[in-house]
């Protein structure tokens with residue numbers, strides 16, 4: 001699947017999840033609009049520190065800060081300003097990059113990788129991405145490397161052997177013309193069969 005198609009399918013599935021949730025205050029899924037609104041709230045509180053704050057304001061202050069990163073205003077974690085908050089519209093890029101950088105890493109590997117730089121990328125979104133990666137799905141369908149082979153339990157076991165003709169002269173005794181392989185306990189027949 002081309003990258004563009006994967007992105008479209010991913011965004012559609014995330015949209016379906018959001019439709020089901022129908023919660024504006026969903027803390028795991030921060031829309032672009034809400035992202036901007038949180039930054040605006042933080043700026044307002046910074047410029048007027050004495051202004052009366054609501055419960056929501058205090059909650060925002062406890063969780064978020066904002067800073068300029070490469071000319072773009074980004075929300076960051078209050079207790080760790082190096083961790084960038086990711087809005088829903090950027091889930092795909094963050095998850096896709098992590099998946100490639102970890103060599104098609106699984107859920108835990110990806111989450112660990114993402115958490116070093118980003119926050120608010122929900123597990124649900126990582127799982128949606130993994131369900132769409134064709135290479136990973138193909139890998140899951142392949143049989144495991146360590147296949148246990150069942151032993152042959154048959155009364156005829158050991159009564160057969162494979163014979164291979166030796167490169168000998170035809171006038172030599174027949175027993176020497178054949179060599180038994182695999183079952184050294186068997187003896188070569190002295191007559192033709």
Ligand SMILES: [Zn+2]
Nearest residue numbers: 104133135136
């Ligand atoms: Zn993959």
